[in-house]
Amino acid sequence: DTAVSQTPKYLVTQMGNDKSIKCEQNLGHDTMYWYKQDSKKFLKIMFSYNNKELIINETVPNRFSPKSPDKAHLNLHINSLELGDSAVYFCASSQEGIRDSPLHFGNGTRLTVT
């Protein structure tokens, strides 16, 4: 059973397009995250939701919009894709309090913008 699953695994698209990445967790966790790993291998947090409520919103362009229909899902929609958006995007989840529940990550979505 996959604990945190995200789709698609690979996404190749052209500049200017709009795309979505879906994420679902079956761990019963309250908090979900989106992380971005860029070409320099930095893993940086983008957003965090707790029980469908946005709690962390890093300085991410507003072309990126997370949507949490329920606490088991956190989708990422990206408008007007740019070359610099090419990266691997990881979804993760945890219980509230990382001390008690370290992040569980999905396997990533490799986004390539041409």
Add this chain to the structure above:
Amino acid sequence: DQQVKQNSPSLSVQEGRISILNCDYTNSMFDYFLWYKKYPAEGPTFLISISSIKDKNEDGRFTVFLNKSAKHLSLHIVPSQPGDSAVYFCAAINTGFQKLVFGTGTRLLVSP
């Protein structure tokens, strides 16, 4: 502003020997530290953690050491096994803010 640094991008070790992966941080407000392991085409998986009130935590072959005065932590793997070959990420958090900050990772290669 890179608050968590892993200055060695790669490390090669022979099977059976000790692997030592290092991590430095700059933010003195961090109070909890974690190591994650990542295989290709997979997400990072949690390995071991340590609270800032401790200086050592051990779990089987894995031990994490924390030197708060030097703002330095290290992960020791002994004995190293070929299956340990992966990228290891150090991460730190101020648990009041719940924002985990990662280093850039160290690729460990354990050869038979």
